[in-house]
Amino acid sequence: MSRLIWLLAAPLSLIAAGGTHSAEAPAPHWIWRDGGEQHLQCRYEREFQVAGPARSAMLRIAAEFCEAQIEINGQPVLTMEAFSPTTDVDVVHVLRPGKNRIVVAAQAVGSAAAIAMRLSLVAASGERQEIVSDEKWLVASGSGQNRPVTSLGDVSAAMWGIGRRPATTDPFDNYDQWKQAGGDQAQDHAPKFWIVPGFEISLVRQARPDEGSWVSMAFDPRGRLTIAKEDQGLLRFTLAGEAKSVERVETINNELKECRGLLYADGSLFANANNSKGLYRLRDADRDDRFDEVKLLREFAGSVGHGRNDLAAGLYAIFGDSVDVPTKDVFDSTSPFREARRGQATREGFLLRTDKQGDKWRLLSAGLRNPFGIAASESLAGSRFSYDADAEFDMGTPWYRPTRLLELATGADYGWRGVTGKWPPYFPDHPDNGVPVLDIGRGSPTAVAFASEAAFPPEYRRALFILDWTYGRILAIHLAPHGAGFRAQAETFLQGRPLNVTDLAIGPDGGMYLITGGRKTQSALYCIRATSQPATEEAAPSPFERRQQQASAVERAKRERLEATILAEDASALDLAWKELSSADPVLRHAARIVVERQPVEFWRQKALEEAQPTAALTALMALARSGDEPSLPKIVARLLKFDAGELNITQLLMLLHTYSLCQQQAPPAIAPHREAILAQLDEVYPHPSGKWLHVGPVGMGNVQWQLARVLAELDSPTVVQKTCQSLLVSDKQEDRIMGLLVLRNVRTGWTAESRRSYFTVLGEGTSFVGGEGMPKFLAHLREDALAALPASEKEMLAGLLSESQPLDEPLPPARPVVKAWRIDDFLPRLADSSHQPDLARGATIFRDALCIRCHRVGARGPAVGPDLTNVASRFSRRDMLASILAPSQVVAENYRGVQLLTTDGRILVGRVIVAGDYRSTKLRLNTDPLRPTQVVEIDKREIEQVRETETSPMPQGLLDGFRAEEVLDLLAFLAAGAGPPAKIEER
DSSP: OOEEOOOSSOOHHHHOTTOOBOTTSOOOEEEESOSSOOSOEEEEEEEEEEOSSEEEEEEEEEEESEEEEEEETTEEEEEEOTTOOOEEEEOGGGOOSEEEEEEEEEEEOSSSOEEEEEEEEEETTSOEEEEESSTTSEEEOTTSOEEEOEEEEEOOHHHHTBTOOOSOOOTTSOTTGGGGGSTTHHHHOOOEEEEOTTEEEEEEEEOOGGGOOEEEEEEOTTSOEEEEESSEEEEEEEEETTTTEEEEEEEEEEEEEOEEEEEEETTEEEEEETTTTEEEEEEOTTOSSSOOEEEEEEEOOBOSTTOEEEEETTTEEEEOTTBOOOOTTOEEOSOTTSTGGGTOOOOOEEEEEEOTTSOOEEEEEEEESOOOOOEEEGGGTTEEEEEEOOOGGGTTSTTOOOEEEEEOOTTOBOOOOOOTTOSSOOOOOOTTSOOOSEEEESOOEEEEEEOTTSSSOHHHHSOEEEEETTTTEEEEEEEEEETTEEEEEEEEEEEEESOOEEEEEEOTTSOEEEEEOOTTOOOEEEEEEESOOOSSOOOOOOHHHHHHHHHHHHHHHHHHHHHHHHHHTOGGGHHHHHTTTTOSOHHHHHHHHHHHHTSOGGGTHHHHHHOOSHHHHHHHHHHHHHTTOGGGHHHHHHHHTTSOGGGOOHHHHHHHHHHHHHHHHHOHHHHGGGHHHHHHHHHTTOSOGGGTSEEEOSTTSOOHHHHHHHHHHHTTOTTHHHHHHTTTTTOSSHHHHHHHHHHHTTOOSSOOHHHHHHHHHHHHGGGGOEEOTTHHHHHHHHHHHHHHTSOHHHHHHTHHHHOTTOOSSOOOOOOOOOOOOOOGGGGHHHHHOTTOOOOHHHHHHHHHHTTGGGTOOBTTBSOSSSOOOTTGGGTSOHHHHHHHHHSTTSSOOGGGOOEEEEETTSOEEEEEEOOOEETTOSEEEEEOOTTOTTOOEEEEGGGEEEEEEOSSOSSOTTTTTTSOHHHHHHHHHHHHHTTSSOOOOOOO
8 A cells, every 4th residue: 555755844954955936926027128129239227225234135137149247236246148047146245225226238149139137135134025127127228218128028937946946955965865775774764755835755665675776667568667676687567556556566587787777669678787788679579478589789898887877769878987988880970079089098978879770879979977867858859868977076176067957969078088086187167068958066866857748737747857866856957948959947846865766757647656776775666646737727938938939949940950960971061050150059059060070171271260250260269279180270379369358258268268278288389489479368367357246158168267277377377376366265265266276286486475375375274175075185186286386495484384283273362351342333433534544464463363363264364164354345334344243143144144953862053054074974064163163063964853044143242342442443444455455445
């Protein structure tokens, strides 16, 4: 008898990871200047009131067929290139009490341009406010008079996340929750679930001791369920009654080992057997309901870790990077400039397609890590999707690439080469990669599947479901056409503890069936059903979304024509492809470049060198550099030097930098004569403005600030040390600081005593970096290389910083007698008096003695526990800064709030979550004493029953009560100066 399983009292950490957009919040509209002509520059603005300091403020924006630049109160906060993903940016630092103004400058790049925005505010009181794009916005007109914008209809709820639980994870999510389904723990931990309202999950069957652990599943034409065991063999389940239990279990094969992919097609069962190292076809030749014919269609060499994975309708087979890329009797649709096609041994996953006899094989795309699942959708123009794995070893570094959703385009290379653990590290993302649809984050991908045959509400029937084995969840991915590719929005559909999900399939009854298992854990079969259908019919797409779909269909048709020429080996396709090299759409441009690269270089070498349009020229020059055509390399460099780096957008600048790197790798003599000119060209854009506000391009392209620093360091720039110390090393982002450490580690010139001290101070803080297993090894390599480049004379000067055993927490200074319980009113006359001459050295001392340095960074000094105060004076007046110090709990930003934990044994712990150590740790680290940041309490995540935020700041009250007023003013002056000289602060 089936059991209905509900999570009635889930831990807050399980229910509210990342928060949820309220279903009652207003939906943003698509807006544009008018409903007519689209090739326009438009400027939109809106004024709004903020009642007091904001606790949080998150801006979400989507830009269709346009570029956009956003300013709030005159400060840039975001620049978006065309075809960028929907983007979230924290803007709390640019808001102020009272009147605020947001301005969006947009430039159309197609016939269906529009933007949609929402600014979600939370005041200090907890009151929420939503400002959305609608008719209240104004647009500048040619007459100089602002007028209301034209609303083109609502953004769909699914594509905006309205009323949806996000797919983000937080420190309370247990990376090892799957272990609760293994061995004795499986008996101690009954599964708990959270599922989207309107659905229910029920247990159909738990695996018996002799039935193994399950890794894949498929329904046969008679509605029976075939399940593959992790070790070897196939089971067949006949479901009983209303598919709420299993009435019969049979073993239908006991030889094939670990069949990660199962597919019924053409009267056969196809099985991708990982440990049997091949793709097999099973047939019931004598029709006795038994597979009497088992034929190996193709053997695949290699190891079995990231191995022979899933199958999909159309006879697609996907493989991880442990399997050798096949070269014999395979039509390879990828570029001939790939390393594997040049005879180099590579480790990369790939996608193949074959026929039912296994006679014809096509390599469709490559450069994957471990894409366990594959799903094909005829309703989405035959698109193929996979959820590729991350490299958890690299977590926390700038070269870490998160799990991501990919549309597997014909000919595409997604950049992975399986070199995790190597040094120097490999950056798998660069501009010649195929463009991912969506970055998901940490996780362990297994199956992916569409639910078009499920008895679900329409928006979920259209969704793509992806499984995350590590965090025990199923995500629903809502897709919309986005030029030649797709825009995606992820929501958590189901999460359990434990829920070691391995596969899912839609049954003939319309239910979604899923299995758990893997790594010898306890397996179970569940069924998800909709408990109700929508009371009203689904809203029709808005006028803009219909127009956008039509415009995207045109772009998609261009891409399909280009991909068809790849498969047909059409030598006349060069002119067709060249027209699209200038496209703002990265998916279309990638397809065009692959077509160009498949033509003989002599057909297009000169065209590349003479192309005038910037995007087309940079794309073509990158292709020519990839070709390895050595005589062309000096000419490529000479052509690259003609670009004004300051006029290039993010995508163009990344292509420029990558092409320089390709030339340097293949022929350093081609670069050497032009070194000074290249340095002059790049030096003017480093540090890049993207270090001051967010610049967004197509996902997966990398960070332009990092690449500028890397190329300049390789070229021995005389300014790279100073500029990197003042940008990357003082960043509040860990990845920036690691990149700064990386690029400067071998640089031997351009150092000063202060920059050396800054470098080794940041390197010494590496013990607090959040990372995967590789982080200690990476830091050790950095230290070893940096010390090797350090002159002997400087080693003595830096002896304290170089010590392996620096004290983690200095003793607290003696308590000072109270001078006064200061209030902001005590300082108002003094703040208005400009005659006070500040003593910055004494201010630095107060910063230390008042214990600010225990949690805050100024320049390269101090940890990044609390907000970085380096540039605090550019955002706040002296009055505001002082008010935050004297009354720290008046406004506490959400990302710096403490938490109160209730454990399963009744303990209550209050403190600040320490996001440090390996992400995969089962322990949550909590600092319970804000004055001793390194002293932590560890709690097993399985013991956390409830979590809630605290309303008080971790910063203690009264830190300045032992100092004289003049000393407090010196502290403010020190903060105003930040990492540099004193800054002039104007009162607001």
